[in-house]
Amino acid sequence: MTELSRQARVGSLYPYELADSPNTNPVVGRMTVVEALDGLLRNTEFSADLTESEVIVVSRKKQEPKGQMADGKMKTTLLAGVASLAFGLANAQDVETISDETREEKEDENKRDEVIVTGTNIRGIAPDSSPTMTFDREDLDITGAATLQDFLQTIPQNFGGGSNATVVGGLPNDFSASYNSGRAGTYGSSANLRGLGSGSTLVLLNSQRIAPASGLGNFVDISLIPASAIQRVEMLTDGAASIYGGDAVAGVVNYILRDDFDGIEATARYGGDTRGDLDEYRASVTLGENWNTGNALVSYEYFNRGNLSAEDRSFSQGAYLPNDLFPSQERHSVLVSGSQELLPNLEFSADFLYGNRKGVRDTSGRTYSFKILPDTTTIHASGALKWDVDSNWSVDLSGAFSTTDGEIPTTGDSSWHTSLDSKLWTMDAKASGALFALWGGDLSLAVGGHYREESFSNERIDTDTVQRAADRNVYGVFGELYAPLISEDNNVPGVNRLEISTSARFEDYSDFGTKLTPKVGVLWAPIEQLRLRGSYGRSFSPPPLGYVGATDYAAFVATTGFINSAIGLTAADPSIADVTAIYISGTAPNLSAETSRTFSAGFNFDHEVGPHIFTLTGTFLDIKYANRLGNTPIPGNRSVFDAPNIAFNDPAAFPPGIVVFSPTLDEINAIMAGVSRVVTYEDDVDAADAQIISSVQLTQNLSLNSVQTIDFDSGYQYESSVGDFAIGLSGSYLLHYKQQASPTSASVNRIDTLYNPTHLRLRGRVGYSNGGFDANLFVNHTNSYKYDNLPDSHTVDSYTTIDLSTSYAFGESSFMSALGDAKIRVSVSNLFDRDPPSTPDAPTFSLFGYDPTNASPLGRFVSVELSTQF
Structure with a gap:
């Protein structure tokens, strides 16, 4: 002492x-x-x-x-x-x-x-009525994850499908995934809460928007953000359109930068798989300085990961070679952040991000082989002023500019070259403070306005054609009230806390009109240790600009005999066994905005008994979409080319006009006049002879998409004289994930089918720490599921893996003291080297022997990281 x-x-x-x-x-x-x-x-x-x-x-x-x-x-x-x-x-x-x-x-x-937390616009207030999760730097470190995407994949609420670098050729049931891979995208990585799509989760950096990526401009590429600069990750896991706008339907992931680091931190990491040649390197240097009236941070991070070839895995031997299951990538990221008090009541802050990633992916088919060379760059700059008007009220002014550019050339048997350009300007003004005192505290208010300009283009350089191009302006005004009716200071029996929060946002989109999106939340704590919460909100989400400006409305013409033979289908009737069919794909014209409503209810329980700490949380979430953008669901999750057979046996299986038999010549001509291109694989096929028109592959507004899920997390911590112990279990149980093409169509449940979310994902954890030593063991589980919903469908086995991460901090008094506060971490993911469960090949989408949305082909991966601070 x-x-x-x-x-x-x-x-x-x-x-x-x-x-x-x-x-x-x-x-x-x-x-x-x-x-x-x-x-x-x-x-x-x-x-x-x-x-x-x-x-x-x-x-x-x-x-x-x-x-x-x-x-x-x-x-x-x-x-x-x-x-x-x-x-x-x-x-x-x-x-x-x-x-x-x-x-x-x-x-x-x-x-x-006194900052704004995720999920509210009121400074210094943290309403507990919505489900939130917060992960600090220690949480990120103990997983052994090298990148923010690696960390996000460990969270049960996040679905591995959609737009991610590990989905290298797209997915049969997700049109947007193909525009992040192949020759159309830059192999970025997105957040995809609940499997509702990469564009349904809003990603922020220090509460500011970033220009989206991919060939559709529909998600923020989190892999370009350096993990070394992040202080914590805040996740709001229900709708937040009333706070942030229409694209916060499934939730918000907010990456908060380090603003309290003082000194120099350097890290070096090497990792590799134990059954191949994939090597991974990461190095970073972070400099931080704090003073009485401000702070500054500069962080540089280098990341390099090799490719994972299909020939290195036995389960992917069906692939043509060369073919990569993971593309190689090399990334440089620089992040600068700082704040300075200009006057005793006036503070300025600014952030700057530069990220560039280059990659290489080999891909081959029966008659071709070429390399894809994606190169993407994000530049983001933001500035903000905070003015404390008095002890109760403050005014925040902020603005940001962000751009994400991508170049995707190919070499070999292809001369394809795509160029992507995404830009975003935002300006916000808001005031928040206390109005007057209630029984449990001050009634607080936030009001403000928002302006945003967005533009996006997707061009083919080799053919000098614009594939997608659009822009929009968005005006918005918003308000929020927080009313603490009863607090811990004036509680009564049965009511330790009672709070109500309400918010609303009115937005005017230059291309989709106006909409008001409200939300209300309630928190009731009958005792100090137990908090019951509920929320209800609505959202209005216009399509991403890549859909709005699409020119990919196309037709594929072939005989049903050719299709049935190629993918092993059986005709429903001899009359349609070998007739000409037109299959419409791409993006429908005249799209409309999605609307949704979200309801959540849950509880948080925590209790301390001496050195024992118990925590338990649970949340029920119900989301219903109208005009959901997507492809027409196929009953039983069968092939899209099986739709004519399904419709022949059951005319009510699809909405009217989705599958048309014996179309008139005028109907055929109208379709062919509207499409941008026509593809045929048979020389003697003529679209004018078509007996079937199917548009189940067309991306359009569907009637309904409904998702219900239960999230939970339990934890126990014990501090003892021999060290600290912690155990826990978190998970997401998906009750249903249904799509309905029209009010008269049967709903299709996509849970537990190939390339879709499974009903149960679990992550258990056991931790021990003593002095400078720390060890954490994680168990990850995904349940078994079927290829489709047919009675005789094959089963995909459950998938359970174990991760281990250990670290030791040497301390300033050790022999490593010359290196500062040095720490070494050794991590092993998939400790027992389990292969992913076997699934059928889908060469068109570069899927070979496994489901990348629910499993990883990487196998056992070992990494060693040395870090130090001065």
Whole structure:
């Protein structure tokens, strides 16, 4: 305690037993006085407080019985305290002077810490009525994940399908996935909560939007954000359109930058799979500086990962070679962030991100072989002013510019070259503060306005054609109220807290009109440890610009005999066994906006009993879409080319006009006049002879998409004299995921079928830490499922893997002290090297022997990381 007082330059008062007590815990590293006190006195009979006068006061957790301490011992205790206080005063020069300065610093620090949290526009308030998850740097580190995408894939609520670098050739049931891979996309990675699509989850960087990526411009590429610059990840897992706008349907993922780092941090990481030649390197340098009125951060990160060839895995031997299951990639990212108090009540902050990723992917078919060379760059810059008008009200002004550009040339048996350009301007103004006092606290209000300009283009350079191009302007005004009716300070039996939060946003889209999106949330805590919550909200989501400006409305003409033979189908009737058919694909003209409503209900429970900490959360989420953008669902999740056979047997299986038999020549001519191109694989096929027109592959507005899920997380922590223990289990149980093409069509449940979400994903965890040693074991489980919903469908086995991550912090007193506060981490994912469950090949989409949406082909992967701070 004496040494802490000396290093911290503060005074201290403590019982004499603590002067040289062997029962206190050693603490090593950079930390605050409070953090050091917590470490020193953990699991002892003492507790401590740091007073406003910068004096440490230590006392017993339980008072001694009256008369137990002898007069002599009491005198000794007081003398020890006075001596220590005098020592602290001598080192600190003048406690009162430093106290005043420190108090001012604390006030300044509190001002900087009074931030807007994810899910609200009211500064300094964190409504608990919506389900949220927060992951700090330690959570990211202990998984052993190299990138933000690797970390996101460990979260059960996130679906691995959609637009991700591991989905290298698209998916049969997800049109948008093909525009992030192949010759049309840059192999980025997205957030995809609930499997509702990459464009349904809003991704923010320090609460600011970033220009989207892919050949459709429908998601933010999180793989370009350096993990070394992130302080925490905040996730709101229900709808938030009333706060952020229409594209926050499934939720929000907000990456918060480090604003409290002081010093230099350097990391170097190497990893590799144990059954191939895939190597991975990551190196980063982060510099941070804090001062009384501001802070600054500069972070550079380099990432390089080799390719994973299909020939390195036995389950993908059906692939033509060369063919990559993972493309190689090399990335450079630079992030600069800072804030400065310009006046006592005025603060300026700014962020800048530069990220560039280059990649190479080999792909081959029966008659071709070529390389795809994606190159994508994101530049993002934002600035904000915060003005504290008085002690209650503040005004925030912010603006951002962001651009994501991509070049996708090919070499070999292809001269394809795609160029992508996505730009985004945003401006926001808002004011928030307290209106008047209620029984449980202040009624708080936020009001503001938003303006946004978006543009997107997708061009074929080799043919000088524009495939997709559109732009839009968005105006919005919003308001939010937070009403704490009952708080812990004035609670009554059965009501420890009662809060209501309401919000609404009115937006005007230049291409899709106006819409009001409201939301209401309620929190009721019958006791301090238990919080019950519920929310209801609506969303209005116009299609991404890549859909709005699409020119890919196309026709594929072939005989049903050719199709049935190629993919193993059986004609429903001899009359349609070998007739000409037109299969319409691409994007329908005259799209409309999606609308949705979201309902959530759940609870949070936490309780401490001595060194034992228990936590339990659960959430029920119900989302219903109208005019959901997508392809017409196929009953039983059968092939899209099986639709004519299904419709012949059951005319009500699809909405009217989706599958047409015996079309007139006028109907055929109308279709052919509207498409941008026609593809035929048979020389003697003429579209004018078509007996069938099928448009199930056409991306259009469907009638309904309904999702219900239950999320849960349980945890237990125990602090003991031999170390700290933690166990937990989190998961997502999908009740149903249904699509309905029209009000009269039968609904199709896509759960537990190939390339779709499964009903259960679990992640268990066991952790132990003691001193500088830390070990964490994770168990990941995905349930078994079927190829489709037919009675005799094949089963895809369940998939369970184990990850292990261990670390050791050497400390400044070790032989590694010359390297600063050095730490080494060794991580192993898929410890027992389990292959993904077997699935059929789909060469058109570069799918060979496994389902990339629910499993990984990587196998056992071992990494070693060395980090240090100065």
